[in-house]
Amino acid sequence: MILGTDQLSKVYRGRGGRPPVHALSGVSIALEAGSTLGIVGESGCGKSTLARLLAGLESPTAGSISLAGATLDSHTSPPSRERARLIQLVFQDPHSSLNPRLTVEQAIGEVLRVHALVERRRVHDRVAELLEMVALPERFVTRHPHELSGGQAQRVAIARALAAQPQILVLDEPTSALDVSVRAEIMNLLVRLQDELQLGYVFISHDLAMVRHISDEIVVMYLGKIVEQGPYQRVLDAPLHPYTRALAAAVPVADPDLAGQPPARLPAAQAAASTGAAEAGCQYEPRCPLAEAICRQSEPVLRCLDGSHAAACHVAAGPARLTGTRGG
Amino acid sequence: MSSLQQREAAGGPQRELAVGASAHRRSKAQLLRALWISKSGRAGLILVSLVVLGALVSVAGLSPHNPQAQSTSQVLKGPSLNHLLGTDQFGRDIFSLILEAMGVSLEIACIATLIAGVLGTLGGIAAGYLGGFASTVILRAADVIFAIPAILLALAIVAALGPGIMNSALAIGIGYIPIFVRVVRAPVLSLRSADFVGAARVLGFSRSRVLLHHILPNVYGVVAVQVSLALAWGILAEASLSFLGLGPPPPTASLGEMVYSATSLSGIAWWTLAGPSAAIVLAVLGFNLLGDGFRDATDPRTRRS
Numbered sequence: 001m002i003l004g005t006d007q008l009s010k011v012y013r014g015r016g017g018r019p020p021v022h023a024l025s026g027v028s029i030a031l032e033a034g035s036t037l038g039i040v041g042e043s044g045c046g047k048s049t050l051a052r053l054l055a056g057l058e059s060p061t062a063g064s065i066s067l068a069g070a071t072l073d074s075h076t077s078p079p080s081r082e083r084a085r086l087i088q089l090v091f092q093d094p095h096s097s098l099n100p101r102l103t104v105e106q107a108i109g110e111v112l113r114v115h116a117l118v119e120r121r122r123v124h125d126r127v128a129e130l131l132e133m134v135a136l137p138e139r140f141v142t143r144h145p146h147e148l149s150g151g152q153a154q155r156v157a158i159a160r161a162l163a164a165q166p167q168i169l170v171l172d173e174p175t176s177a178l179d180v181s182v183r184a185e186i187m188n189l190l191v192r193l194q195d196e197l198q199l200g201y202v203f204i205s206h207d208l209a210m211v212r213h214i215s216d217e218i219v220v221m222y223l224g225k226i227v228e229q230g231p232y233q234r235v236l237d238a239p240l241h242p243y244t245r246a247l248a249a250a251v252p253v254a255d256p257d258l259a260g261q262p263p264a265r266l267p268a269a270q271a272a273a274s275t276g277a278a279e280a281g282c283q284y285e286p287r288c289p290l291a292e293a294i295c296r297q298s299e300p301v302l303r304c305l306d307g308s309h310a311a312a313c314h315v316a317a318g319p320a321r322l323t324g325t326r327g328g
Numbered sequence: 329m330s331s332l333q334q335r336e337a338a339g340g341p342q343r344e345l346a347v348g349a350s351a352h353r354r355s356k357a358q359l360l361r362a363l364w365i366s367k368s369g370r371a372g373l374i375l376v377s378l379v380v381l382g383a384l385v386s387v388a389g390l391s392p393h394n395p396q397a398q399s400t401s402q403v404l405k406g407p408s409l410n411h412l413l414g415t416d417q418f419g420r421d422i423f424s425l426i427l428e429a430m431g432v433s434l435e436i437a438c439i440a441t442l443i444a445g446v447l448g449t450l451g452g453i454a455a456g457y458l459g460g461f462a463s464t465v466i467l468r469a470a471d472v473i474f475a476i477p478a479i480l481l482a483l484a485i486v487a488a489l490g491p492g493i494m495n496s497a498l499a500i501g502i503g504y505i506p507i508f509v510r511v512v513r514a515p516v517l518s519l520r521s522a523d524f525v526g527a528a529r530v531l532g533f534s535r536s537r538v539l540l541h542h543i544l545p546n547v548y549g550v551v552a553v554q555v556s557l558a559l560a561w562g563i564l565a566e567a568s569l570s571f572l573g574l575g576p577p578p579p580t581a582s583l584g585e586m587v588y589s590a591t592s593l594s595g596i597a598w599w600t601l602a603g604p605s606a607a608i609v610l611a612v613l614g615f616n617l618l619g620d621g622f623r624d625a626t627d628p629r630t631r632r633s
């Protein structure tokens with residue numbers, strides 16, 4: 001395990017007298033070196049919050065992160081140089097993630113110089129090399145972000161992250177701000193880079209279809225909590241949690257078993273993150289087609305129901321249901 | 329329009345630039361071109377160049393007449409080829425006097441702007457970047473200064489310190505500090521949470537590098553706008569102070585003092601009032617237009633490509 005979190009939580013103070021926002025509650029994940037962990041969930045479920053915590057941009061309210069074997073104290077947040085060499089973040093909007101005033105060479109070269117990764121006179125060559133890795137020609141070195149298309153800007157952002165030679169990339173919806181036509185190119189690029197560099201990916205998306213192609217493990221989040229996690233085939237082919245099923249139903253599937261089921265339509269989005277732990281019961285209950293009485297009384301905890309495949313649902317699977325009822 | 333209204337119109341925070349909005353990087357030549365393309369930028373550049381050129385001519389001793397040379401035979405003569413803007417009650421050449429006074433005016437406005445710009449920008453950066461307690465203290469202090477009408481504040485400071493070029497500059501500069509604080513704080517605050525600043529932090533760059541290389545360069549545009557507007561306000565405020573007799577003492581030439589002396593003469597010698605008044609208007613207008621030009625040139629929303 002190169003990256004792991006233990007019961008990671010983040011609470012934002014409510015603005016203007018509103019209650020605090022539990023953006024992330026007790027999230028534990030594990031990423032193996034060189035593999036991909038897909039994180040799926042709808043808007044506002046805390047995906048970007050998780051990304052920022054992993055990258056060290058913010059410090060967790062509770063819980064801890066371990067990186068390459070070392071546990072990072074939950075209250076030291078400023079990303080250090082060592083951390084930068086281990087983990088990098090790729091943002092959703094590539095243009096806003098690049099300093100508008102810096103050329104491609106200045107932006108990437110700065111990383112090389114700050115970390116003293118190459119000799120001063122080799123900076124240009126190394127920048128060109130990094131651009132080549134993301135399939136951009138050398139002449140792009142003099143461009144400013146506003147002279148780049150979305151896809152090109154995202155490639156530059158990826159090249160800049162790779163300049164630090166990290167072992168992990170956290171990709172926060174790296175394709176959702178891009179034209180549909182270039183999404184596949186970026187996905188293919190990411191797959192190739194992972195092969196070439198043995199990178200570990202935390203790949204975040206609101207779209208189950210997007211993560212299915214790249215993930216080894218999938219984590220499904222709802223309102224700041226993990227509702228299902230497991231190996232990608234299990235989560236995709238035999239989703240346990242009603243929320244995952246709803247997400248999967250929104251995706252065209254080839255699997256006849258799944259296709260035969262009545263489509264679990266996703267009820268109108270109730271986007272707000274959990275505003276408090278006060279309410280008992282399952283957070284998904286208001287939208288859940290399978291909800292039973294127990295669902296309103298006790299909150300389901302994440303349980304392994306099938307090997308490493310876990311879900312947080314009272315109804316999802318038989319044997320665990322009993323335990324859940326008793327526990328509640 | 330009162331000076332305060334003028335000041336607020338010129339520099340109210342509500343008119344600050346869309347942030348980090350910022351301006352793609354452009355060379356100085358490109359910036360000048362963008363300035364030239366904007367109508368107000370071009371008018372401002374021309375007026376400001378004229379004003380500065382005039383002051384330099386006087387400093388270099390190249391004025392048509394010695395500004396302080398009095399002549400009993402030339403008292404209160406109207407404009408002529410020899411005396412372009414006529415002469416005053418001591419027979420001095422008004423045009424040459426204006427050039428000299430403009431130099432003094434610019435000097436005071438520049439020092440005042442330097443004081444306000446440096447202190448206000450530092451305060452704005454600290455308030456925006458550090459946040460928390462430091463921010464609260466700085467903003468409260470700025471609010472206190474801002475609550476006092478600027479011209480009254482300047483009057484009080486000069487009254488306390490005594491007249492003089494430095495004292496006028498200090499008096500005028502202090503009142504403008506809060507405007508720099510506010511105008512700089514807002515973009516720094518929003519840049520602090522910009523994605524590219526987050527990216528810089530994740531890349532392991534130090535706090536000072538993030539601030540100096542990634543945040544501040546995106547704030548220069550608003551500072552340039554504000555410097556122009558502060559210079560305009562400085563010239564106007566200096567004229568007001570010397571009109572009220574609190575400017576630098578004679579023999580230092582001063583536009584406000586010239587206007588004051590002319591008010592009692594304007595019935596018989598209109599040119600004594602017209603020249604210095606027009607000079608003040610042109611200088612203030614020039615710097616205000618230049619400020620608008622900088623705003624156009626650095627704001628992507630109004631920029632033409």
Ligand SMILES: Nc1ncnc2c1ncn2[C@@H]1O[C@H](COP(=O)(O)OP(=O)(O)OP(=O)(O)O)[C@@H](O)[C@H]1O
Nearest residue numbers: 012021023042043044045046047048049050272273
């Ligand atoms: N700095 C903050 N202060 C207060 N609340 C915040 C802050 N950042 C995020 N939140 C709240 O936390 C919740 C999770 O936000 P987050 O950005 O992590 O969601 P997300 O899953 O990335 O959504 P999206 O798909 O829209 O990007 C949201 O309800 C959001 O409003």
Ligand code: SF4
Nearest residue numbers: 282285288295313314
């Ligand atoms: S616990 Fe109940 S309400 Fe929650 S997802 Fe499962 S069935 Fe639905």
Ligand SMILES: [Mg+2]
Nearest residue numbers: 047048049172
């Ligand atoms: Mg997000």
